[in-house]
Amino acid sequence: MSIAKPLPHDAARLHVTGAARYVDDIPAPRDCLHLAFGLSPIAAGRIASLDLAPVRAAPGVIAVLEAADLPHANDVSPSVHDEPLLSGGTVHYLGQPVFLVVATSHLAARKAARLAGFETRSRDAIFDVDDALDAESRFEEGPRIWEKGDAGEAIDGAPHVVSGQITMGGQEHFYLEGQASLALPQEGGDMIVHASTQHPTEIQHKVAEALGIPMHGVRVETRRMGGGFGGKESQGNALAVACAVAARITGRPCRMRYDRDDDFVITGKRHDARIEYRAGFDDEGRMLGVEFEHYIRCGWAQDLSLPVADRAMLHADNAYNLPAARIESHRLKTNTQSATAFRGFGGPQGMLGIERVMDHAAHVLGLDPLELRRRNYYAEADGGGLSAPRASGAPPESISDEKKPGDGADATAGLPGDDALDVASRGAVGSVPEGGAPAAPAGVQTTPYGMAVEDFILHGITERLAESCDYAGRRARVAEWNAANPILRKGLALTPVKFGISFTLSHLNQAGALVHVYQDGSIHLNHGGTEMGQGLFQKVAQVAAARFGVGLERVKITATDTGKVPNTSATAASSGSDLNGMAVKAACDTIRDRIAAHLAERHQTDRSVVRFEGGRVHVGGESYAFDAAAKLAYEGRVSLSATGYYRTPKLQWDRIRGQGRPFYYFAYGAACTEVVIDTLSGEYKLLRTDILHDAGASLNPAIDIGQIEGGFVQGAGWLTTEELVWDGDGRLRTHAPSTYKIPACSDRPRVFNVALWEGSNREETIYRSKAVGEPPFMLGMSAFLALSDAVASCGPGYPALDAPATPERVLEAVSRVRDGV
C-alpha cells in the first residue's frame, strides 16, 4: 500500500534536472507580449497629471493602459472590491500599480514603465498603527472583541499581574519563483490562463469579471508554483487580470512576471502587529485571566485581513486553558502594501502574544518557563493523547455520502446569491449559523471562543520531547555556561504549538476531484488543490494508488484545472491533503465500486468480496491484473470516470460573537531550541533544535518532516533576521534579498532533530492524518524565546524583546536587562 511511505516528491526528478516547468518556462507562444506595471511614486494622494507619452514612445511598446481603458471590472480584490487593478487618480501606497505597459519583451516593458512623468499631490499618509488609531483608519466599524468570563475582574483579583507589549514585524514571502501569469486568448472571447496561484478559482473569477464574461469562458491551469506560503492566494490576481485584459485588447498572448524588486514593492506580506497584554496569575503561575489588544497593520486594502486578524484571536490561547480572557482586535488601515495571507494566517502573531505572557510571568515568579507553560496547558485528551482508538483498521468510507440534517456543512445554506460576492475567497463575508453556533457542553474545557478542546496531546508530546532533548540537563548546563562566560550567553526554550485546522469561513471547507481510469489501467488524477512544493500531489496520488491497490506509476498527477474541478477553495489553511485527499478517495471509491460490481456479476458473487491490492483485483478465487480488470469493465460498458466531493463535518462558527467550533481538530507540536548570543554585538547563533510534531497518522513521513524542518526555519527567520523597513515616505527599503535576509544555509540550527509523534487523528480525516502545512511554522517561536532567555541571563530586568530579534534588538535588550528596567 502506498500510504504512510516516505516516497520522494512526485516531481523530484524534474526538479533536480531542471525539467520542471513553471509559468515563465512555458515556451512563449508566437507573438507573445510582456507586461509591466508603472507604480505610484507616493504613498497617498492624487496623481494630478500623468505623462505617458515617453512610455508609449519607448522601444517595443505596443500599448499602455490606464484605469479608464479597462473594458469591465477594474478590481482584483479577493474581498470587498476595494483593490483596483490600476489606481486611477487616487493612490494609496507607494508602489501601487497606476498604469500597465504592454511590450514585446519583459525588459522593454520594465524599461518603459519607468519613463512616465508623474505630477503628484501628496496628502498626509498613515503609516503606523498609532497614526491609524488616531485617524480611526480601520477595517470594520470598530474592534472585534471576544470574551470568556470576566478577564478584567480575574486579573484585578490575581496575586500577580504582568503587563506589557510586544511588537512583531511582517514577513515577505520570498517564494523563489516570483508572481507570474500567462493568458492565451481563445475563440469567441474565451481565455486560458496559466497562473502561479494557490487559488485558480479566484483567478478565474477575477478574470471573468475583468473580461465581462461568465466564469465558464475562463479556464485556469496551475501545474506548480515555485513556493507560495500564502503569498499566491490573492496576490496573483493582478497579474492574471492584467494579462487577460491585455490579451483581449491586443488579441495576442500576454505574459507577466514581477521582477523581484517589484514583487517586494507591489505585493502584500505578513501582517505586522503590536500586542498589548495584561495577565493575572496565582503563585504557581496558573493564569486566572488574560487581556489582549491586537493592533494589526493591514495596509491599504482589506484583502484577507479580517480572517487573518480573526485567526490571530483564535490562537491567543495557544496551548493554554485561560479561565477568563478578553481579546480585542483592531484591524488598521495604512498607506502601505496590503498585508495578506502568510503561512499561519495570523495564528503566529496571536500565539506569540500568549507565549510572551508565559515567558514574562515565569520571569516574575522565577519559575522555569516550561514548568509554567505545562501548568497552564489544557487537560490531556482521554487516553493520554496517544492513538485515539479507531473503530477498525479501515479508514472511514465516503463521508461525503453522509448527509445528516443540521451538520456543519449546512451552514452554507443561506448564503446570499449576489454574484458580486467573492464566495470562494477567504475574504468573503461568511454566513452566521442561524441561532448562533451551539455552545460546548458544560464542564468541558473550552477555548476563549467556546470550542471544546477534546484532542489535546501536548502533555505527552512535551514530556517526550523534554526527555529526548534532555531539557532539564541542558537547562542546568546553560546556567553553568552563563556563570562562566561574561560575553557569550546561552539561552534555552521549549515552546508548544496548538493550531486549529479548517478554513474559518466554514463553507470553504469543501473540495472536489475528478478521476479517470483508462482502458489500459492507467489512472488520471485531478483535484482542486495546487502544488506549491508541499507535496500535496504526491500525498493525494498515494491515496489514489492505495484505493485502487496499485503502484504509483499507474497514477498520472495532472495540473490543477478549473475546467476539470470547479469551485475550488484556495490551497491554504493547511487544508490541501485533508480536503482533496478525501475528495479523491470518494472519486476513486466510486469507480472501484463500479468495477467491483461488474466483476462480482461476472463471477456471480457479492461485490463486497472483491479486493483491490497488489496491483490486482481479486474476485472469488480468481484475480485479474488491474489493467485487465479496467479493460473488462470498459468492455462491460462501465463508466470509469467519476467525480468525488468532500466537505468537512462538525463546523459551526459565528465570527462576530466569537463562539462556536471553527476547527475540525487541532494539530500539535513542540520545539526546544538552544541559542548563544554575543552581548557585545548582539549576534547570535541557533545551536540546536529538537522538534516533536503531530501529523496524525502521516500520509508520507518524509514529506511531513520536510514541512516541519522548513516551517521551523521559516518561522525562526520571521522572528530573527527578516526585517522589513519602510522610510518616512512609505518606501520599502528592504526590497530585494540584498537587503531582506531570509535564513541562509548556515542559519539552520547546528544540530537539528525532527521526529513525528506517533499518533492518529481522533477525527475521521484521510487515513487519520493531520494537516502539516502551517503548524510547524510556529515552532520557530522557540528560537525567539531562547534568545529572550539568553538575554534574561544578563541582568535583573525582563528582556521584552521585540521581533524580529535582529542583532541590534538583542543588543538593546541586553542593555535593558542590565539596567534592570
Added chain:
Amino acid sequence: MDIDFLLNGERITLRDAAATQTLLDWLRLDRGLCGTKEGCNEGDCGACTVMVTDEDGPRALNACILFLPQLHGKAVRTVEGISGPDGALHPVQQAMIDRHGSQCGFCTPGFVVAMATAHARGDRGHDDALAGNLCRCTGYAPIVRAAEDAADAPVPAWMRDAALPSVEAARYAPATLEALLEETAARPEATLIAGATDVGLWVTKDLRDLDDVIFLNRCADLQRIEDDGERLRIGAGVTMDRVHRLMVEHHPDYAEMIRRYGSAQVRAAATIGGNIANGSPIGDNPPALIALGAILHLAHRDGRREMPIEDFFIDYGKQDLRPGEVVEAISLPARAPRLKVWKLSKRFDQDISAVCGAFDIGVDDEGRVGWARIAFGGMAAIPKRARHVEEALLGVRWGEEAIAAAWEAWERDFQPLSDMRASAGYRLNAARNLLSRYLLEDLGAAVDVLEVAP
C-alpha cells in the same frame, strides 16, 4: 562583440553580441534552456547558478549578473548539462531526490549546480559552498544531507569538458595591462567591468544601457599574486575566492571575514580591485586593508602612482582616480599577527555589513598600546580610519582604561547614519564594543558565537 565558449560541451560562437546581455537571459530566451531560474536578478539567491570552467578549474557563478563577453574562452555548464547525455543522474541529483532536498523545486537547479561544482572541486565545506543559494521551503537540512551523501561519489565522466576553446584576444577585453591602459586612455569614460557583481545590477536593476565598456577579466597582468616573503602584491583583477585562499595562509582573521563576503558565486566573480575602485562605504576589503597599512597601486598610460589605501577614498562616491587611470594592484604586509577583522550584519552569510571593523593594535613590553591601526566600513561616507581612537589609545595601558580612554574619540571619528541595516546608535555602540571584544579576546574570553558548540 564576438564571443566563443562551450555550453554543456557544445562550441558556441556568437557574433556581435550586446556587451551587457546576461547569460541568464540568453540561456532562457535565446536557447530555450529554462532549467536555470531567475529568482532575484541581482546575484543574491543563487537560483541561476551555472558552473563556469577556465584554467583555474570549475567555479559556481550567478548567470543573472554574468555578461556574455565574460565567458569568452570558457566552458559553461547549466543544470541541463549536470545529468549525463543519456539522462543518467549526477550523484548530487540522485542524493537530492533520495534525501528529499527539493520541495517547490525552483531553487533546486541552482543548488544542484552549486553542489556539483563543489563536488567537482572536492570541496566539502557545504555550508560555505551553498551560502549563496537561498531555499524558502526545506530549511536546508535535507540539502546538506544530500551534499554529504554525494561527497564520496566519483565525478561523472561527462562533467569533464574537452579542451577550452582557444580564442583570439578581443578588443573589448584587453589581454595585457599595456593594452588596457591604451584603451582606458582612449576611452576614459568607458565602464570597466571585472566581475560585474556591481555593474551587473546597473543593468538588471537600474536598466542602464552600457555601450562603452571594457572587460578586465582577460587581463593577465591584473591576475597576478606576488609574495616576496615580506609583502604581498595582489593584482586588482584577482577574484575574492583567490584572495580568500591567500589570506587563509597569511591573515587568517581577514580570511574568516572573506568566508562570509558575498557567497561562493560572488567571490568567484568579484575582484579585490573592483571592491576598492567602486569606493563603496560598505565594501568589506578596505577596512582590513587600511588596518594592514596597504598601498594602492594605480596605473595610467602616462605613468604610475601609489598611495596609502585610505587616501584613495575622498568622499562618498569620490575616489582619487584620474580619467584613464585604473587600479592595478594592492600591496600589504605578508604577516600581521595582531590583525582582527569583524563583520556585523543581520545574517552571517551573504549579507552587506552594517559595520565592518579591522583592528591592528600592538602592546609594548610595558603593557601599553604601542601602535594602533583601526578602520571601519559602514560608519561614514567612506571606509575610514579611526584616527582619534588610535591616538587616544597610544601609550595607554592595554586594559579597561584603554577602552575608557578611547570612549569619547569614537564619536569624533564617526557619525554614522541610520538605514535599513542598522541605526546610527547601534553602529556606534557595536564599533565601540568591537574594541572591547579585541581586548577580551586578548584576555582569553570566548567572544565568537560561531565557535560555540551546543
